[in-house]
Amino acid sequence: MVTSSQAGVPDPESAAVPFFPIPRASGCPLDPAPELAALQERAPLVRVRLWDGSTPWLVTRHAEQCALLSDRRVSADWTQPGYPFDSPFLRDHHEEARFLTAMEGPEHLRLRRMIARPFTPRRVGQLRPAIRQVVDDHIDALLAGPKPADFVSQFALPIPCIVICHVLGVPYEDHDFFQHAIRTLTARDVPDEVAGKAEGELYRYLARLIGRKLRDPGDDLLSQLAAERLATRQLNRHELVMLVLFLLVSGHETTASMIALGTLALLLHPDQIDVLKEADDRGAEAAVDELLRYLTTVQPGRRRVAVEDVEIAGQVVRAGEGLILPEEIGNRDERVFPAAAALDLRRDAGEHLAFGFGVHKCTGQPLARLELQVVFAALFRRIPTLALAVGVGDLPFMDDGLGYGLREMPVSW
Numbered sequence: 132m133v134t135s136s137q138a139g140v141p142d143p144e145s146a147a148v149p150f151f152p153i154p155r156a157s158g159c160p161l162d163p164a165p166e167l168a169a170l171q172e173r174a175p176l177v178r179v180r181l182w183d184g185s186t187p188w189l190v191t192r193h194a195e196q197c198a199l200l201s202d203r204r205v206s207a208d209w210t211q212p213g214y215p216f217d218s219p220f221l222r223d224h225h226e227e228a229r230f231l232t233a234m235e236g237p238e239h240l241r242l243r244r245m246i247a248r249p250f251t252p253r254r255v256g257q258l259r260p261a262i263r264q265v266v267d268d269h270i271d272a273l274l275a276g277p278k279p280a281d282f283v284s285q286f287a288l289p290i291p292c293i294v295i296c297h298v299l300g301v302p303y304e305d306h307d308f309f310q311h312a313i314r315t316l317t318a319r320d321v322p323d324e325v326a327g328k329a330e331g332e333l334y335r336y337l338a339r340l341i342g343r344k345l346r347d348p349g350d351d352l353l354s355q356l357a358a359e360r361l362a363t364r365q366l367n368r369h370e371l372v373m374l375v376l377f378l379l380v381s382g383h384e385t386t387a388s389m390i391a392l393g394t395l396a397l398l399l400h401p402d403q404i405d406v407l408k409e410a411d412d413r414g415a416e417a418a419v420d421e422l423l424r425y426l427t428t429v430q431p432g433r434r435r436v437a438v439e440d441v442e443i444a445g446q447v448v449r450a451g452e453g454l455i456l457p458e459e460i461g462n463r464d465e466r467v468f469p470a471a472a473a474l475d476l477r478r479d480a481g482e483h484l485a486f487g488f489g490v491h492k493c494t495g496q497p498l499a500r501l502e503l504q505v506v507f508a509a510l511f512r513r514i515p516t517l518a519l520a521v522g523v524g525d526l527p528f529m530d531d532g533l534g535y536g537l538r539e540m541p542v543s544w
């Protein structure tokens with residue numbers, strides 16, 4: 132019989148339980164906190180302490196992360212007791228702000244199926260010429276503009292934002308408004324009322340947009356959902372607003388962070404740029420998987436709760452105990468990725484967890500992959516002299532929200 136007080140696993144009340152999340156080490160902005168690697172070596176499951184004093188399990192290794200993320204006894208439903216919330220805002224607003232990732236069972240499946248159509252590899256593939264054009268136009272504009280230029284606001288952020296706006300049917304010209312609102316509501320340290328106000332404004336904006344789509348539909352997901360699901364009462368207006376809000380949030384910040392951090396990683400590993408220069412966007416597939424593995428920008432960890440007792444790796448996780456599964460350390464697990472700390476665009480990184488695992492695995496991954504492939508195949512071919520215009524130590528990293536990224540990255544060429 133194994134229990135939570137077995138050797139190597141500190142009592143949850145003990146001061147030895149480390150606080151989570153753990154900040155990255157200074158000077159190593161592309162690596163997870165070294166303490167996470169030490170915890171991974173110690174055991175596949177260890178206790179950590181959260182902002183509210185609770186002590187959920189941190190699942191440190193790739194195999195156990197995959198097993199638990201696909202275990203029916205483990206739930207993403209944040210209305211279940213014991214769910215390890217990332218912030219007081221989410222804990223206090225979780226009932227009205229329930230997104231797809233926090234649902235389970237038939238409710239989750241029903242909504243997931245409704246949005247699946249535009250994100251299948253076949254449908255996404257039809258966007259390839261348009262995405263190539265958007266990327267080329269932004270490289271042209273960068274080259275034509277003054278140096279140094281901010282790579283984030285002029286390249287990494289607009290490209291995925293234009294693409295997701297096109298797919299959803301959200302007017303791109305409103306991007307200043309919704310990007311600001313999204314940043315505010317996903318940041319961890321923003322006061323409750325500020326985050327609530329931002330969410331309210333975004334909610335009302337999308338509700339008005341849905342009204343316009345009903346009157347004047349376009350060829351986009353929002354019009355399709357409004358006409359086929361809202362009008363036939365398969366979805367109510369609140370569900371539709373929340374669905375689109377979630378797609379808008381997840382559809383561009385994540386990819387933008389990958390473009391900016393991926394470019395930084397390549398600038399810091401110039402030997403790897405040569406691998407990319409040999410590839411067209413179809414050939415950049417493996418390179419993009421490796422960048423996704425190496426960087427793992429969605430953080431800090433998938434959140435789950437056991438709804439029944441689960442025995443795993445000699446440890447019993449009791450029903451009602453929270454679980455945190457940080458893919459950034461699963462993706463650096465030497466048991467699956469030898470020399471995991473090295474960026475190696477020639478490796479097969481196909482088993483990475485950057486898009487999650489199990490029933491909640493990212494719906495938008497074909498779109499994100501395509502955007503990243505087009506960007507990285509074109510960028511260094513067209514701007515071979517691309518370089519940072521400041522030292523890495525002067526770059527403002529974003530580490531206070533649901534994704535890791537860069538606020539700005541001055542570049543020259």
Ligand code: HEM
Nearest residue numbers: 231232381382385386389429485486487491493494495499
């Ligand atoms: C590089 C870019 C991206 C990364 C790293 C990423 C990562 C993730 C991860 C880790 C999850 C799993 C959440 C969980 O299990 O709790 C997820 C879910 C999801 N992502 Fe992405 N994502 C990216 C781009 C996109 C894009 C472009 C879209 C399109 C709108 C999108 C839509 C979604 C949706 C709808 C879910 C929820 C799936 C579900 O709960 O069933 N993502 N994503």
